[in-house]
Amino acid sequence: MKYFLYLVLFLQVSLTTASTLSERLAAFSELNESSGYFVETWSADYLDVSLVSKGRLLYKRPGKLSKLITYPDRIEQHIDGEQLSITHNNKTHDIQLSQQPDMAVGIYALQAILDGDEKKLHELFKPSYSESNTGWELSLITRDQDIADSIKLIFIRGKDDRIQQISIEFYNGDHLLTELTYED
C-alpha cells in the first residue's frame, strides 16, 4: 500500500492552475496517460543503510498502473482494476486486491486521484489540501481504522503541475520517501 501511493509522484501532468482539491482533481481527470521516474527510499531502525529503489512508473486511464523497478533488481508490478500482478525472478503471482486491503487502499487512492474521482478519494481518505507560493500539499489519512492504526500520515508535495515528493510515515518508525523526476 505504501508503495503505490508514491506512484502519484512521478506523473507528469499538465495541470491548469488550481486552488482547490476539486480543481486539482478535475485537472487530473483530463489525464489519459503519463509516465515518470522515481527514486524511493525506505528508512527504518532495522536497516543499516536505507533501502533505495529506482525505476519507472506508468499510468493509463482508467485505473491501469505499472511500476517497473530497475534497481537494485528487476521487479514488475501491474495493476488492472482489482488485479495486481508481481513478477520477480521470472515468477509471476497474482493478487486480488480485494483480498489484501492493506495493499489495496493505496492503489484505490492512487486510482481515485489519477482518475480525478474526488468522491472516491473522500470516501476512502480524509484529505487536506493547501497551496502556497512554493507549491501545493495534499495530506491523506485513511478512513479505514485498521489501516489508520499503522499509517500515520501520507503527505504529497508538488509545485505547479508536478508532484515532486511523497512522504509516508508509519507508526512503527518506518519512513518511505519517494521523489519524482520527469522526462522533460
Place this chain on the structure above:
Amino acid sequence: MPGIRFMIWLTIIGIMITYLSLHLRITDDIGQFMPAANHNSQLQALMSEVQNGPAATTLMLRLSGANDIELARISTLLRQSLILQSDVFKNVRNSNTSFELNALNSLFPYRYLLIDGLNWSPPALKETLEQRLVDLRTGAGAITSDFITNDPQLSFMRYLHELFKSEGPIVKHGVWFDKDIQSALLLISVNSDSLDLDVMQRAEDNIRQTFSSLSQISSVQLEISGPGVMAVQVRSTIEQVINNLSVFMIILLIVVFAFAYRSMYALLLAGIPLLSAVTVSLVATQAIFHEVHGIVLAFGITLLSVCLDYPLHLFSHLQSNESPSLSLTRIWPTLLLSGTSTIIAFMALFGSGFNGLSQLSVFAACGLTTALIVTRYILPYWVSPARVRPGLFALNIRLSPAGKIIITILLACLPVVIMLQSDIFWETSIDAISPVPASAREVDRKLRHDLNAPEVSHVFLQSDENIEKVLQSSEYISQQLQELQDLGIISRIWSPSLILPSVQRQRQRQQLLPTNQELSSNLEAALSGLPYRQAAFKPWLESVAASRTLSPLKYDDIVSTPLTNLLKPGLFQHGNMWISAIRVSDIRSKTEFNDWLDLHPKVKESHIEIKRATEHLLTEYRISTFERFLGIFLLLSIIIAFWIGSITRALWILLPVTIGLLSGLAMPILMGVAINVFHLLALLLVLGMGLDYSLFFNRAADNLFERQQHLHAISISALTTSTAFSVLAFSPVSVMAAMGQTVASGILMCFISALLLSSSTTTTAADYPEYIK
C-alpha cells in the same frame, strides 16, 4: 359440601398458579423435537454443539441496496458501533483482519510451537531476509515490516493464514463483500455461552437499532440470519400461533355453547376442568423437565380441547329428573375407558427419544387425567341441570349389516387408495420438519455461502477423556486426509489441531529449534551483504531461545483469545469427553471420496456425513415410533376386547378408529405433504379421540333420548376438535401443521364412520353388553 370442594379446588389451583408464576420457563429449542442420538454419543455431542455452541450464537449480516463504497462505509461504521457494545457482542467481523490483533498477542511467543516447516540454515535465512526486502519494495512492507526484527520468517502470520486462508469472502474497501460486490457482509458473535433466545433477540434488536441510526438517509438494507435469529423467528411465530389459537378457541367455544347448550353458564363450568388441566399439566411438565416447550404449549392447548369432551358428555347427558352425579355415573364407565385409552396412548410418548415429545406426553397425560377427575368428582356438584339446556337432535341412520360392510370398505379404501397412488409417503428430509420457513432457510443458506462459512456436512470425529489423545488422533487423521487434498478430491481440511497442536507435536517442534549459538551464527552468515543491522534482530534471537523452554500451549490459552470462536466448534467437551471434529470441504467427487475412505478403514471409522446420519436417525426414529404406535393400538384393542368381552363387538368399535387413523395419514399426502414422525405422533390423539367416539356411539342406549344425548355430546366434541386442529393444520410451523392435518381429518372421519357403523347396533338395548349399563 360443594363449597368445601370449591375451596379445596381453588386453593390447589391457586398454589399451582403461584408456582407457575415463579418458575414457569417457556423454551423454543426445536432440537428438543429432534431425536437424541443416544447410540452415537459423538454425533449427539456434535449436534448439541451445533445447536448450542458458538455456531448457534453467530449472526450473519448482509448490507445491500447501495454502491460498494457506501456499503463499505456502513459496514465499517456498524462494526465500530457494535464492537463498543461488548456486553452484547463478543466479536464483530467484517474482514479477515477485523480481529483485534492485540488480543492475539498472548499467542505470539508460541509461534514456533504452532507451525512446521521452518528452515534455519544460513541460505534459507538469507533467502527469507532478502524476501523481506522485496516486500518493502513491492508494497507488502506495510504488512510485514512490523515482523522483520522479531519474526522474519513470518511464522505467526503463516499460522494465522493457515487458519483463515479459506475463511471469509472477498474483501473490498477493507470489508467483506459477496462475489458480485453487491452486498457487504458481517459476522457477529453474540456474547452468550449458549443459545439464549432472549439474548439473541436483544442482539438482533441492537443491531437493527444501530443500523437504522447509521443509515437514516441511506438506501442500504439490512438482512440478518443465523441459527439464533431463526430460533427467535420461530419463537415469535409459535407465540403468534398460540395467541391466535387461544382467541379462536374462545370464540369457537362461545359460539358452540351458545347454540348447543344455550348457556354461557355451561361454558364457565366447562372451563373448570380445562383450567385445572392446563394448570396441572404446566406444573407437572415444569416440575419434571424444568421447562415447557412452546410447541408443547400450543399443541397441548389444542389437545386439551379433548378435556372439554368430558364436561360436554356430562352436560349433554344431564336430565332434569336426576342429579348431575347420577347422570355422570351412567356414562362414567365409557368415559373412563375412553379417557384411560387416550391417556395410555399419550403416555407411550414418554421416553420416546424426543425430549419435546416426552414433555407432550406428560402434559397430555396429566391434563387428561385432571380433566377426567375434575369432571367426575367436582363438576357434578356445581352444575345445575336447569341452567344447561342441550339442544338435542336426532339422526335416524339405519344401515343393514351389508350396508355397514360396504360403508366400511369404502371409507377404509379411500385413504388407502390415496396413499397408494401417491409418489410420496415417508418424509426422509430433515428440512421438512424444520419449523423454520423455507424462505428463511434460503436466506441463511445464501448468506452462509457468501460468507464462505464452514460447512459441517462431512466431519471426522474423535473422542476421549484425555484432550491430548484427541488432539493426537486429530493430527493423525488430518495427516491421512492430506492425501485426499493432494489428490484434489477435497479442497480443504480443517482440524482443531491447526489452532491447538497436541503437546506432543509442540514438544517435537521445540526440539527442532536451533540453539542460540547456532541461530546467531546462521543469522550472521545470512546477513552478510544485506542492508540489515544485525543488532536489530536481538529480539528474534531471544524469542527463539525462549520458545525452546516454553510450556506447551493449552486449551485455555486459546479460549482466552478471539480464536476461541474458531476452536470451540471443532474441539469441545461433552460430559467428561473431549470431542474433536475435523471438517473437509468442497468434495469434488463423492465416489472417489468414499472409495478412498474404503481404503483407509481407520479414517473411515471416524467419518460422519451429518445430513445422512441425521436423516438416518430420523428414519430409525420414525420406524420406532410407528412400531410403538402399532403396539399401543394393539394394546388398546386387547384392553377394549377384554373389557367388552366380545371380539366382534370390539372389532366394530375399532373399525371407525382404524378408518380415522388411515384418513389421518391420507390427508397430509393428499395435501402433498409426506408423512413424518409428527404425523405419526398426532395419530395417537386420533386414536384416543376415535375410541372415545366409537365407544360412546356403540354404548348401549336405553332410549332414544339417551342416544340423542350421545350424539349431541360427540357431535360438539368432533366439531370443536376438528375445527381447532384444522386451524392448526395451516400453521406456519411445520410440526404444528403436521399434527393439525392428521388430527383434523382423522377425528372427522372417526366421527363419521363411528356414527354410520354404530347405527344398526344402537337400535336395541338388549344387543349391548353389560359393560355399558
